[in-house]
């Protein structure tokens with residue numbers, strides 16, 4: 086188990102909001118409107134911020150059924166308060182969704198390079214690690230997200246220096262995206278950046 090994984094609550098089945106979640110929410114709240122998808126919603130906290138702080142119509146998805154349940158409970162609690170709530174869909178990346186259907190797609194992906202000495206086979210591993218180089222989920226996301234974006238839509242992707250910032254940019258460019266840095270913060274272990282990809 087890595088120190089970073091340790092700090093991020095490996096004893097739960099659902100990733101709980103951390104500094105990366107906060108950074109993605111901050112970036113997304115400043116930019117999104119219309120129909121917005123949050124991929125890999127985890128607890129649903131980022132989607133909740135989008136509902137509370139923007140007028141976007143939010144859809145949240147995750148591969149992890151426990152995350153979908155927790156996010157759906159959060160959406161239900163929002164509706165109880167009289168807020169709009171958000172829809173929750175279980176699925177792999179953007180595969181459940183139609184072409185050209187979102188104005189924005191936000192994703193805080195699993196990005197830690199896997200530690201071969203501390204491999205786990207659970208949902209927290211799915212939330213945290215992206216294979217040997219940290220990009221095992223980021224790369225297919227970059228290859229697929231353009232399909233579900235409307236022509237003027239943009240993807241907001243959280244990128245850590247731990248998963249190779251330049252490699253992520255190269256893959257985004259190879260998929261026809263230009264990029265803009267929306268927000269960037271440095272921490273003791275890593276620098277986190279939210280990229281807007283158009």
Ligand SMILES: C[S@@+](CC[C@H](N)C(=O)[O-])C[C@H]1O[C@@H](n2cnc3c(N)ncnc32)[C@H](O)[C@@H]1O
Pocket residue numbers: 100101102103105106107109124125126127128129130131146147148149152176177178193194195196211212213222
């Ligand atoms: C780092 S967590 C982020 C959770 C939440 N968005 C946040 O910022 O607090 C990554 C999330 O992506 C989900 N995930 C991993 N691979 C996925 C995939 N292929 N398709 C959809 N979700 C995936 C994980 O289950 C996890 O909930």
